Amino acid sequence: METKNKKSFGTQKLDDERRVRVLSPGMLVFKRFVRNRLAITGLIILVVMFAFSFLGGILTPYGQSQVFKHDEAIMKEYATCVQSTDYRFTVRPGADFPDAAHPQAMLAISKNSNSFTFGDKTYSLLKDGDDLYSVGDALKIASATTLAGKFSLNPVAETGFVPSASFSAAAQAAIEAKQTQFSADGTIYTIANEGKASSIFHVESIALATKRVFDPYTEGDQQLTASFAFRYSVEQARVKGEQTFTLDGVEYAISGESNDLIISAKEGSAQTPVCSVSDILVSPNANDIFLTGAFKTAAREALRAKEAKFSFADETGTNVDYRIDRVNTTYTVRTLKESRVITMFSFPSFTHPLGTDSNGMDVMTRLMYGGRISLMVGFVVVILETLIGIVLGGISGYFGGWIDTAIMRFVDLFNCIPFYPIVMIIGTVMDKMEIDPIKRIFILMAVLGLLGWTSIARVVRGQILSLREQDFMIATEATGIRVSRRIFKHLVPNVMPLLIVQATMSLGGIIITEATLSFLGLGVKYPLASWGSIINAATDVHIMTNYWFIWIPAGLLIVLTVLGFNFVGDGLRDAFDPKMKR
Amino acid sequence: MNDDIIMEVRNLKKYYPIKAGMFGRVVGQVRAVDGVSFRIRRGTTMGLVGESGCGKTTVGKTLLRLNDKTSGDVLFKGKELFDLTKHELRKIRPQLQIIFQDPYSSLSPRMPVGEIIGEAVREHKLVPDAEFDDYITKIMRACGLQPYHKDRYPHEFSGGQRQRICIARALALNPDFIVCDEPVSALDVSIQAQIINLLEDLQKQFSLTYLFISHDLSVVEHISDTVGVMYLGDMVEYGTKKDIFAKPMHPYTQALFSAIPMPDPTVKMNRIILEGSIPSPANPPKGCKFHTRCRQCMEICKTEGPKRYEAGNDHFVVCHLYGK
Numbered sequence: 001m002e003t004k005n006k007k008s009f010g011t012q013k014l015d016d017e018r019r020v021r022v023l024s025p026g027m028l029v030f031k032r033f034v035r036n037r038l039a040i041t042g043l044i045i046l047v048v049m050f051a052f053s054f055l056g057g058i059l060t061p062y063g064q065s066q067v068f069k070h071d072e073a074i075m076k077e078y079a080t081c082v083q084s085t086d087y088r089f090t091v092r093p094g095a096d097f098p099d100a101a102h103p104q105a106m107l108a109i110s111k112n113s114n115s116f117t118f119g120d121k122t123y124s125l126l127k128d129g130d131d132l133y134s135v136g137d138a139l140k141i142a143s144a145t146t147l148a149g150k151f152s153l154n155p156v157a158e159t160g161f162v163p164s165a166s167f168s169a170a171a172q173a174a175i176e177a178k179q180t181q182f183s184a185d186g187t188i189y190t191i192a193n194e195g196k197a198s199s200i201f202h203v204e205s206i207a208l209a210t211k212r213v214f215d216p217y218t219e220g221d222q223q224l225t226a227s228f229a230f231r232y233s234v235e236q237a238r239v240k241g242e243q244t245f246t247l248d249g250v251e252y253a254i255s256g257e258s259n260d261l262i263i264s265a266k267e268g269s270a271q272t273p274v275c276s277v278s279d280i281l282v283s284p285n286a287n288d289i290f291l292t293g294a295f296k297t298a299a300r301e302a303l304r305a306k307e308a309k310f311s312f313a314d315e316t317g318t319n320v321d322y323r324i325d326r327v328n329t330t331y332t333v334r335t336l337k338e339s340r341v342i343t344m345f346s347f348p349s350f351t352h353p354l355g356t357d358s359n360g361m362d363v364m365t366r367l368m369y370g371g372r373i374s375l376m377v378g379f380v381v382v383i384l385e386t387l388i389g390i391v392l393g394g395i396s397g398y399f400g401g402w403i404d405t406a407i408m409r410f411v412d413l414f415n416c417i418p419f420y421p422i423v424m425i426i427g428t429v430m431d432k433m434e435i436d437p438i439k440r441i442f443i444l445m446a447v448l449g450l451l452g453w454t455s456i457a458r459v460v461r462g463q464i465l466s467l468r469e470q471d472f473m474i475a476t477e478a479t480g481i482r483v484s485r486r487i488f489k490h491l492v493p494n495v496m497p498l499l500i501v502q503a504t505m506s507l508g509g510i511i512i513t514e515a516t517l518s519f520l521g522l523g524v525k526y527p528l529a530s531w532g533s534i535i536n537a538a539t540d541v542h543i544m545t546n547y548w549f550i551w552i553p554a555g556l557l558i559v560l561t562v563l564g565f566n567f568v569g570d571g572l573r574d575a576f577d578p579k580m581k582r
Numbered sequence: 583m584n585d586d587i588i589m590e591v592r593n594l595k596k597y598y599p600i601k602a603g604m605f606g607r608v609v610g611q612v613r614a615v616d617g618v619s620f621r622i623r624r625g626t627t628m629g630l631v632g633e634s635g636c637g638k639t640t641v642g643k644t645l646l647r648l649n650d651k652t653s654g655d656v657l658f659k660g661k662e663l664f665d666l667t668k669h670e671l672r673k674i675r676p677q678l679q680i681i682f683q684d685p686y687s688s689l690s691p692r693m694p695v696g697e698i699i700g701e702a703v704r705e706h707k708l709v710p711d712a713e714f715d716d717y718i719t720k721i722m723r724a725c726g727l728q729p730y731h732k733d734r735y736p737h738e739f740s741g742g743q744r745q746r747i748c749i750a751r752a753l754a755l756n757p758d759f760i761v762c763d764e765p766v767s768a769l770d771v772s773i774q775a776q777i778i779n780l781l782e783d784l785q786k787q788f789s790l791t792y793l794f795i796s797h798d799l800s801v802v803e804h805i806s807d808t809v810g811v812m813y814l815g816d817m818v819e820y821g822t823k824k825d826i827f828a829k830p831m832h833p834y835t836q837a838l839f840s841a842i843p844m845p846d847p848t849v850k851m852n853r854i855i856l857e858g859s860i861p862s863p864a865n866p867p868k869g870c871k872f873h874t875r876c877r878q879c880m881e882i883c884k885t886e887g888p889k890r891y892e893a894g895n896d897h898f899v900v901c902h903l904y905g906k
Contacts, residue, residue: 025692025735471688475748478646479702479755480675489701493692 029497032575039571045564049557053371060362064369065527067360068343068352073336075323077285079295081303081331084281087133087209092228094158095206096121097135105209109133124203129239131212131279134205134232138190142200144175151175153200161202171200208232213281217273217293225275234263234277260300262293282333299324303331345547355549357537359526363550367557370529374561377445377530378511382503384449389456390499396457397464398487404461411454419451427522437525444523448510459502463495497576504569508562515558531558587660588759588791589622589645594654596640600864612864614640616815617654622808624758627785627792629806629823631799631838633860637815638795639683642761645793646678647671658759676706676755683764685744689736695722696732699750708756718754724787725750726780742773746780753784759791766801778805799842803827808896811835814871815863821897831899833876870902878903 023031033039057064087106091097101118108116108125115124124136141161144153151172155161163171167184174182174191175198181190190201208231216225224230229247237245237254238261244253251266252274260278264271273293280303282296295312302310302324311319323334342360346352354363396407426447430440467473467490476486517523518532526533531554538544538551596615599608615637622628630638643649645656647663656663658678666674682688689698700718703709709717719729725746736744745765752760762781766774778801784790796802802809802823809826811819811834819832830836837854844851856875861867867874873883882902891905892898 023735024694025737028737471682471684472690474643474648475680475682475688475751476702477648478675478678478680479705479751480672481702481705482672485701485705489693490690494690 029572029575033571036571036574038567039575042564042567042571045560046568049371049561049564050375052557053368053375056368057365057372060365060368062362062365064366064529065361066365068346068356068362069340069360070343071338072341073338074341075334076337076339077332078322078335079282079284079291079299079333081280081282081299081324081333083329084211084213084279087131087211088213089135089207089209090226090228090231091207092139092205092232094156095137095139097123097137097207105133105135105207109209123206126205128208128235131210132235132239133209135207135209136203137206138201139204139206140199141189141202141204142171144171144191144198144200145196146175147196205232208235210235211279212238212277213279215276215278215282215291215293215296217275219290221274221293230275234261234275238277260297260304262297299333345543345550348549354553355547357534357547357550358540358543363534363553366529366534367531367553370524370531370534370554371557371561373441373524373528373530374511374514374532374558377441377448377514377524378507378565380445381448381452381510381514382507384445385453385456385506386499386503388449388453390460390495392453393457393460394464394487394491394495397461397468398491400465400468407457408461411457414451414454417451422451423447423517424520424522427517427520437528441524441528444514444517448513452506452510455506456499456502459498460495463498464491467491467494497572501569501573501576504565504572508565508569511558511562511565531555586624587621588624588658589793590655590657590660591621591641591645592619592655592657594618594641594644594656595652596637596644596649597652610864612862613815613866614863615644616863616866618810618812618815618817619654620808620810620817620820622759622791622793624791625785625789626807627794627805629802629809630793630795630812631797631802631809632812633797633838635860635863636812637863638797638812639763641812642680642763642793642795645759646680646761648680673706676702676708677758678761679752679755679757679759680761680763681745681748681752681765684768685741685748686736686768688748689744691736694733694735695727695739695747698736698747699754702751703754706755708754721750721754724784725753726776740773741769742776745769745773745777749777749780749784753788756788757790759793761793761795763795764797765794767796767798774801781805799839803842811838814860814866816871816900818872818901819897819899821893822895825893825895825897831893831897831904832872832901833878833903834872835899837877 087109089097089102089105098118101123104116104118105123105125108114113125114127115122117123121137126134126136128134140156142153142155142163144151146152153163153168153171155163164185167189170182170184171189171191174189175193178193179191183189187202190203192199192201208228210231212235214225214231214234216222233245233247233252234254237243242254244251244266246252253264253266253271254261255264256262256276259280261276262273263275263277264273276293276297278296278300280300282291282299284291298310298312299322302322307324309321309323311321314320320335325332325334343352343356344358344360346356348355352362352364354367357363357366392407392411396404426443430443435443473486473490476490481490514523514530515532515535518530519536521533521536524530524533534554535551535558537547543550594615595613595617597611597613600610600612601607602609618637618641620628630641632638640649644651645658645663647656647666651664658674663671663674689695693701696718699721700714703717704711704714718732722729722731727743727746727750731739731743736747739747745768748765765781766777769777781792782805785792792805794802794805806823809821809823810817811826811832813834819826819830819835826835827839830839833854834856837856840852840854854877858875861871861874867884869885870876870879870883870888873879876883880902886902888900888902889905890898890900893904
């Protein structure tokens with residue numbers, strides 16, 4: 001009969017009822033849903049979001065916490081130049097001029113006095129020339145003893161004094177004549193008698209104070225240029241305007257302007273520069289670098305010419321450019337250095353479609369993985385909420401009576417729990433316990449689910465209460481249908497529509513909550529990504545204003561997803577409720 | 583007329599407790615049904631009439647043990663229905679069926695019609711699986727439905743068709759006794775006639791017994807063999823249709839019957855207008871419950887409850903006017 005009807009479908013009359021297509025309630029809902037343009041828009045948004053998060057995560061070549069680095073030549077500080085304004089002391093070896101006495105000397109220099117006292121000792125101060133003072137002291141250079149008419153002279157070894165024959169003769173004569181003073185080779189010496197022994201003193205420079213800086217030309221020259229004798233000779237020659245001087249049998253030539261002298265050792269006709277003397281201090285920024293005199297000279301020349309940059313050939317002979325930046329009286333020499341740096345805040349490009357964030361991670365990839373977590377949290381929490389809600393709401397509605405009262409008071413109790421404080425406390429506890437970020441997400445899901453089931457329980461209870469009194473439920477009792485079938489075939493299908501709508505609508509809310517918690521740093525933690533924690537970058541005003549590509553896409557994704565869920569939820573509600581026809 | 587009694591009700595009472603306060607203390611009782619007795623013979627129809635809220639539906643539901651009773655007896659085929667165990671009750675369920683007033687809420691919206699009708703048949707294994715489809719088709723045809731309606735859903739049917747589905751659902755279980763709880767009051771008049779005729783046809787065909795609850799007296803007059811009149815939980819008059827409609831004895835019955843509209847505008851209706859509304863069943867008047875609205879109220883009515891007066895031929899009335 002049935003088949004015959006179907007076969008003769010084409011010959012049916014126009015007003016035959018069978019011409020009307022029969023749709024099940026599910027199909028009707030589907031049809032109404034599909035006709036709802038807004039709902040379809042929402043659905044498309046959600047499909048795109050899911051594809052983006054779940055497929056995108058598979059397709060993207062990057063990992064969610066992969067840090068990108070690149071080689072970059074950056075201007076690094078290389079050396080610092082400063083005009084030398086302080087006097088530096090160089091003390092003759094063996095001289096009694098402790099460091100603590102230096103300030104006294106400085107004070108005397110500034111007061112223009114020619115002597116100063118430190119402890120019980122008086123030093124003389126002599127201005128030798130421009131920016132050059134020498135500290136004088138009666139230095140014991142030798143002791144003399146006369147034993148049984150025999151005169152012996154013992155020079156003090158540390159001073160390096162070698163008595164000449166004329167000195168010895170003069171000294172012997174003076175001691176025998178019990179003089180306190182004698183002169184030899186044009187220098188005046190004093191004698192102090194201590195019984196049979198006498199000390200011979202020479203008022204001599206024991207230290208020199210100069211603003212000039214002595215820089216060794218090569219590392220091998222360091223010892224020479226630091227020695228008092230060398231410095232003293234250089235300064236004396238400079239002040240006297242001499243072009244050469246001899247020290248320890250080596251002849252040195254002085255060249256250059258008065259502020260920038262170059263001391264070269266002469267060996268025959270060849271001259272090897274050993275030291276540069278200048279009033280500009282050039283010091284390297286890294287401790288382990290030795291700046292050659294040639295470099296310093298080049299830097300000083302550029303500085304005096306007020307150039308902003310100069311170039312200098314390094315050991316391999318290639319020219320390196322240096323830039324000079326001035327801050328107050330300090331000049332900083334910078335040069336380009338190749339180094340491995342994290343690719344922070346790189347703007348959108350082909351390799352990073354949405355740029356990189358402050359950790360040098362690809363924003364697009366993080367959005368994909370973040371979407372997975374955000375959507376997954378949403379779904380798991382809704383499923384959890386719905387399960388608890390159905391069970392408790394169903395029991396409450398179906399059995400009624402004191403069970404209903406008890407469960408509803410329990411629901412009230414749960415509604416009284418302040419949501420954010422509780423979640424914050426749990427977040428802090430998890431921080432303290434240093435829980436693994438992945439475990440954290442599961443705990444977060446559980447907490448959100450446990451705190452959010454009440455509204456679903458209420459909806460289910462209300463719906464079941466009203467269904468229970470409907471005639472068709474009484475009819476199932478009258479026809480003797482067993483309880484399980486009554487629940488699963490009659491009650492559940494009638495609760496489902498409302499439940500689906502409720503669950504879809506609350507999905508959006510949960511995603512917002514998750515984003516909020518992650519934004520506040522309570523939810524998903526670094527290195528895992530979540531849309532909320534990505535937006536967290538916008539708390540920095542600098543990032544918010546300059547790097548829109550970090551936080552705006554995440555915000556848009558949240559807005560779109562929640563909008564999508566709400567559209568679909570609205571669409572489902574309208575579809576399930578034909579009375580809501582517009 | 584077959585004489586054996588299929589349903590006997592003796593002094594049936596159904597009170598609903600009124601609870602108040604935090605702990606649900608019982609502070610009073612709604613006397614929905616307050617001592618009703620009647621018998622229904624196999625193959626007959628008993629009409630149960632009365633105002634809204636007088637307890638007609640409660641009686642109907644209690645007869646099927648869809649409610650608990652407070653006291654009294656409900657004997658179905660001579661067996662006390664409320665003594666049955668759950669298992670026995672489930673076995674006897676198919677024999678006792680109900681048709682509801684509202685054909686919209688009495689069908690599950692998410693189930694196709696074939697499933698609605700056949701669900702309980704399959705549940706009780708009334709027919710072998712092989713014959714199941716044919717059986718449902720037969721029942722649907724008997725109720726004026728087409729076999730191709732099987733796969734449709736209730737929302738696609740009109741009120742009359744839905745009521746046919748309800749009747750088919752009841753009929754499919756091959757019942758002996760059907761409570762028709764105002765089955766036509768939600769339908770328009772032309773459909774009402776169809777449904778009434780259908781019920782009558784089915785009664786002949788399947789030898790059914792009906793308890794026909796209605797406040798539409800013309801329908802009751804058409805379908806019933808005996809009629810009971812209820813007022814505020816009491817049955818005030820009972821008798822054969824002929825006796826009751828020809829010679830109503832209780833003042834309430836008289837008032838009720840005077841309200842039947844005549845399909846003739848020239849006939850002047852002698853209506854008895856009842857004043858006031860029906861008193862609350864939670865706090866019924868003392869004495870005769872009807873005395874507050876009765877035109878023939880006497881002093882005794884206000885203090886003493888009336889006794890049953892047998893007027894012969896199974897006709898009784900509960901009123902002080904008779905049997906002094």
